[in-house]
């Protein structure tokens with residue numbers, strides 16, 4: 243069949259763009275703004291953000307569906323560059339396997355800064371997957387922006403064959419819209435993998451644990467070691483009511499005391515905020531019960547990690 247015998251194509255000035263769907267990994271050293279970026283890209287908070295470094299531990303998928311594309315984002319844990327425990331080794335393995343199976347990688351750095359930790363992440367990037375450089379936190383460079391950025395971007399371009407370089411701020415809406423336009427051509431043509439209104443393929447159970455973790459870190463600041471974790475012992479749904487039973491696992495009695503606070507005040511605060519966030523996200527009432535358990539040395543025990551699903 244020639245083009246002229248195809249009535250639909252003749253009628254349209256330009257054929258409608260084909261639908262695209264693909265996966266995008268967001269990588270970078272801790273604290274460059276990966277979680278903030280993903281939250282901005284998927285429009286709702288599903289990954290935790292915190293000032294504390296290395297807070298994102300699980301692989302989280304966020305989904306954004308538009309008229310002509312579905313973007314499936316994979317948030318990877320910050321490459322664990324500081325501590326060498328079994329937990330970190332298991333995390334790095336997870337990141338490496340994630341990266342080998344995506345359509346596009348966003349390598350996030352802080353605009354104008356490239357350090358040893360960034361270099362370690364860069365050295366692990368796949369050679370056969372397109373990588374875009376995202377120079378985030380551009381808003382922090384208020385003065386002499388082009389004088390700072392020009393040499394920086396030139397230097398970065400010499401380090402790795404980035405397909406494109408995107409200076410931006412994850413906190414600015416316009417930049418996010420532009421980033422979508424830049425990403426789209428890298429996704430393969432194809433049908434959507436998820437329902438249009440899906441935002442994550444993670445269970446509510448998982449989201450509940452992430453919300454609690456975020457509150458724990460928020461309320462304990464930098465004092466609590468990042469090895470503390472949250473286990474959801476039971477998650478029940480009854481109509482629109484959710485009952486969540488969670489254990490916060492810490493390494494020492496002192497950490498337990500840190501979370502409980504004076505006469506239980508901190509734990510109460512953590513629990514209330516976590517419950518309110520869950521009620522908003524799940525759109526229904528939540529009953530939340532939390533326990534704190536001390537389990538010394540779990541982060542260094544590979545068998546222990548498997549039991550808690552970190553394999």
Ligand SMILES: Nc1nc2c(ncn2[C@@H]2O[C@H](COP(=O)(O)OP(=O)(O)OP(=O)(O)O)[C@@H](O)[C@H]2O)c(=O)[nH]1
Nearest residue numbers: 272273274275276277278295296297298320411412
């Ligand atoms: N000024 C500014 N701050 C930002 C921007 N993006 C993120 N941040 C801040 O940077 C800090 C770290 O952001 P996160 O999104 O938690 O960083 P992350 O890379 O996910 O960190 P890990 O979970 O430790 O790997 C937070 O305090 C954010 O608010 C930005 O565009 N501009």
